[in-house]
Amino acid sequence: MKNNAYLGGFRKAVNENIKKMTLCVKITACALAFLMVVLAVALFVDILGMKIEYTLEAGEELPSAAKLSGRAGAEYDFGDEDGEFNVPGEYTIYIVDGGRRFRVLLTVEDTTAPRARLLELCVNQTGPYPAAIDFFADVEDASEVKAKFKNSVSASELGEYEVLLELSDSLGNSKNYKTKMTVIVDTQAPTFNGPATASVSGYLGEGIAYRKVVEAVDNCFGEVSVEVDSSEVKLDVAGSYRVYYKATDKAGNSSTYELTVNILAEKITREMVMNEIGKLASQLGINKNMSKEEQVKRIFKYVNSPALSGAEANVKFTDESNTDRSDWIREAYYTMQRGSGDCYSYFALSKAFFEYFGIENLDIQRSAGVTTQSGTHFWNMVNIGTESAPRWYYYDATRLKVPHRTGSGCLFTEAQLEDYNTKVKVGFLTFDHAGYPEASNTTINTEYSWR
Numbered sequence: 001m002k003n004n005a006y007l008g009g010f011r012k013a014v015n016e017n018i019k020k021m022t023l024c025v026k027i028t029a030c031a032l033a034f035l036m037v038v039l040a041v042a043l044f045v046d047i048l049g050m051k052i053e054y055t056l057e058a059g060e061e062l063p064s065a066a067k068l069s070g071r072a073g074a075e076y077d078f079g080d081e082d083g084e085f086n087v088p089g090e091y092t093i094y095i096v097d098g099g100r101r102f103r104v105l106l107t108v109e110d111t112t113a114p115r116a117r118l119l120e121l122c123v124n125q126t127g128p129y130p131a132a133i134d135f136f137a138d139v140e141d142a143s144e145v146k147a148k149f150k151n152s153v154s155a156s157e158l159g160e161y162e163v164l165l166e167l168s169d170s171l172g173n174s175k176n177y178k179t180k181m182t183v184i185v186d187t188q189a190p191t192f193n194g195p196a197t198a199s200v201s202g203y204l205g206e207g208i209a210y211r212k213v214v215e216a217v218d219n220c221f222g223e224v225s226v227e228v229d230s231s232e233v234k235l236d237v238a239g240s241y242r243v244y245y246k247a248t249d250k251a252g253n254s255s256t257y258e259l260t261v262n263i264l265a266e267k268i269t270r271e272m273v274m275n276e277i278g279k280l281a282s283q284l285g286i287n288k289n290m291s292k293e294e295q296v297k298r299i300f301k302y303v304n305s306p307a308l309s310g311a312e313a314n315v316k317f318t319d320e321s322n323t324d325r326s327d328w329i330r331e332a333y334y335t336m337q338r339g340s341g342d343c344y345s346y347f348a349l350s351k352a353f354f355e356y357f358g359i360e361n362l363d364i365q366r367s368a369g370v371t372t373q374s375g376t377h378f379w380n381m382v383n384i385g386t387e388s389a390p391r392w393y394y395y396d397a398t399r400l401k402v403p404h405r406t407g408s409g410c411l412f413t414e415a416q417l418e419d420y421n422t423k424v425k426v427g428f429l430t431f432d433h434a435g436y437p438e439a440s441n442t443t444i445n446t447e448y449s450w451r
Contacts, residue, residue, distance in 0.1 A: 051103040052095070058088050058110040058142030068104070071097040086142050088171065113175035114141035114167050120179050121221045123155050124186035124251045130221050132165055135179055143170040150176065155183045189255035190218040190247040199260035199324045203267045204238060214245055214259060222250030230261075238265040260324070268330045270355075276336055277356040292359050292384040293411070293444070296395065299353040300410040303346055304397040315349065316340040317399040328352075328363070346397040347378040354382060364394075364431050371427035379409070379429070381436065392437045393444065396429070414439040 052069065056062060062085060065074040076083070077094040085091060091106040116136040123129060132147035139145050150164035161181045168174035194214040202208045210228045218224045229244040245257040281287070286298045300306075305313040315335060321344045322334035331348035335341045341349075347363070354361040360383040366376050379398070385391030394417055396409030412420075417429050417439065 051105055053105045053107070055107045055109060056085055057112060058108050059086050059112075059140070062106075065095045069095045069097065069102060071095075073097055077101070088142060108142075110142045110169065110171045111173060112141075113173040114139055114145045114169050116140065116145075116167055118177050118179050120181070122182045122184060122186075122219055123221045125155065125158060125183050126251070127155075128222050128250050129155050130181070134221065135163065135165055135177070135181075136167060139167075141169045141173075145169050153181060155181070158183050158185070184220065186220040186249070186251040187253060188219045189253040190216045190224045190249050191255065192216050192245060192247065192257035194257060194259060195326060198258065199262060199326050201262045201264055201324060201326045201330065202235070203264050204236060207235065208233070208261060210243055210245075210259075214257060216245070216247035216255075216257075218247075218249045220249060220251065224249055233261050233263070235263060238263050262324050262326070264330075268327075268333045270329050273329050273333050273352050274356055276333065277352050280336065281353070281356065286353075286357075288357060292357070292382075295357050295359065296354075296382055296384060297410060299350060300395065300397055303350050303353070304399060304409065310399065313399060314339065315346060315399070318342060321345055343396075343398040344378045346399070347380055350380055350395065350397050354380070359383065360387075360390075362436060364436070366428070367430050367432055370430040371425065373425065373428055377428065381439065382411075383437075384411070390437060391442075392439045394429075394439055408445065411444045412439075413441045413443055413445075415441050416443070416445070 054068060062068075062076075062083075065076045066072055068074075074095050074097040077096050079093060081091055081093060085106065085108045088108050088110045091108065093104045093106055095102040095104055116139040119135050119137055121130055121135060132149050133139075133145075136147060145167065146169075147165055147167045150166050151162070153161050153163055155161075159182070161183065163179050163181050165177045165179065166174055167177060192214055193216075200208065200213050208230075210230055211226065216224045216226045225248045227246045227248075229246075230241075233241040233243060239262075241261045241263065243259040243261055245259065246254060247257075248254045280302075284298065284302055286295055286302075290298070302314055305315070308314070310316060316339060318340045319342050321331060321342050322338055322340075323331045325331065325344050328344075328348040328351055331341070331345055332352035335345040335349045351361060351363070353359075362381040364379050364381055366378075368376070377398075379394065379396035381392055382395050383390045383392050393411040393413065394409075395411060398409065408420075421427055421429050
């Protein structure tokens with residue numbers, strides 16, 4: 001009996017414990033389920049509920065994800081979009097920051113009138129006559145652009161006319177312009193712009209872009225038709241060949257141009273020249289720890305050889321280039337190999353040194369027809385300062401006869417250039433200054449006088 005009572009009590013205790021454990025498990029399961037729901041809701045809100053709305057002008061750059069979200073490490077997830085938002089409309093993209101992902105509702109609008117460069121046109125009296133859109137160049141807009149005249153313009157009478165125009169896009173954004181149109185009897189043929197030496201070089205097996213080398217421009221409105229005859233050129237045989245150009249404008253005026261094409265067997269690369277310059281600089285003790293001014297002076301001392309006679313000079317002046325002057329890299333290489341040349345040779349070899357040492361430099365060629373001197377002339381311009389605080393000077397390493405003293409061409413100023421042009425050799429160093437920085441007037445070269 002006692003055993004039965006004991007067993008009964010034990011069963012009762014076990015049952016009570018089982019009930020408690022079951023309850024505990026149920027509570028834990030409920031808690032886990034609740035936590036899962038909370039996480040799911042949080043994730044749902046994170047993805048769909050937390051969003052950013054942004055409006056972008058078509059064609060403008062989208063700000064960085066970090067800037068738009070205020071989160072330093074954020075990046076964009078464009079999904080199926082390409083990241084270029086030039087077409088007005090609504091886009092959905094995302095910003096990802098670690099494990100979080102935010103939706104961005106992007107609205108692209110076009111509220112800006114088309115941008116363009118306005119032209120003044122010259123028109124032949126008998127035509128062709130321009131459409132309104134022909135008065136604009138470099139047109140930019142996110143949608144289709146059209147132009148129309150705002151006033152009535154007749155080209156039947158010679159003279160200058162005011163032209164009023166409207167440039168608009170398909171969304172109604174527009175801007176008004178005013179320009180002029182000059183009506184003439186066009187008897188002037190197109191003119192050609194080609195290499196100064198009227199020659200270019202190519203290499204065996206390589207093609208030559210003839211139309212990119214030479215350009216035809218006309219004084220009057222209308223497309224200039226250019227015919228190119230390169231039938232004499234043999235790209236697989238080294239030699240010099242002639243290419244013939246003919247340009248005809250809409251009025252029927254024509255002009256011609258001839259170009260010499262040199263097909264070369266040996267290809268001289270920039271790497272080859274820089275390797276040779278590096279060896280030479282090492283021999284001369286010119287190194288990258290020197291100031292740019294000191295580097296330029298050392299380069300000039302070698303190329304020009306002011307202390308040496310003409311027969312002893314490192315580069316002897318022969319008044320003949322080593323190449324056709326179409327490739328300064330090739331000219332620099334052969335000048336080093338042969339130790340002689342003309343102004344283009346001195347210019348090219350100096351430029352190779354400048355490029356090796358990372359000295360910013362510009363190429364200068366004398367303007368045509370400004371001096372009684374025959375031929376042309378080449379020299380350099382160098383920046384011995386920094387990009388933010390430039391110090392530009394002229395540099396001419398050519399060994400010329402008195403009164404151009406041999407050392408006077410190292411780092412000379414704007415005032416010294418003008419002094420030489422007016423008092424030594426009239427117009428000898430004259431060039432078109434457009435696109436060039438102004439040279440410094442702080443004198444560095446005091447060792448040599450121009451006169």
